[in-house]
Amino acid sequence: MTTPELSFSTHDTYPPEECAVVDQGLSEFNDASAPLHEVEAISCFARGPSGQIVGGAVGRRWGSCCELQQLWVEPAHRRLGIGSTLIRAFEAHASRHGCTAFYLETFSFQAPSLYIGLGYKVEYERTVYPHGIVKYHMGKQVGSAAYAA
DSSP: OOOOOOOOOOOOOOOOHHHHHHHHHHHHHHHSSSSGGGGGEEEEEEEEEEEEEEEEEEEEEEEEEEEEEEEEEEEGGGGGHHHHHHHHHHHHHHHHHOOOEEEEEEEESSSHHHHTTOOEEEEHHHHGGGGGGEEEEEEEEEOTTOOOO
C-alpha cells in the first residue's frame, strides 16, 4: 500500500471549511460507535422583571448522565443565590428525565466552592495551566427520586 504525499498546515484560527470536514468525519465515526444522537440539550435561565436574562445553566444529557457545560450569572446579580438556584433547577429538570449522574468542569477562578456546596466532589484536578490556574472535573451521583416533587 502506498501513502499519498500529504501536506500539513497550522492555523491560529478555526477555518470554517476545514473544521466542518473534521466535525463531519468525527460525527460519522462517533455515530457508528455510540448512539450519540440520543444526547439532548438541557438549560435553565433566570430572567429579570423585564424579561432580560440575568443568568443561565446550559448543558446536555445522555441516558442517566447530565453535564453542566456553562453557568453564568450577570455580575450585578452574583452572590444572591441565583447560581445555586439555577443549578438546582437544572438538576431537577434533568432528574425528571432520569439523570442520576451529574458532572462539570470548572476553573479555580470560577466557582468550584459553589459546586462543592451543592454536593459535587472533585474527581480530577489538572494543574498545568498558567498563572496557577487549576481546572477541576467534578461530579455527583444522586438517587432517582432525589428531585421528585
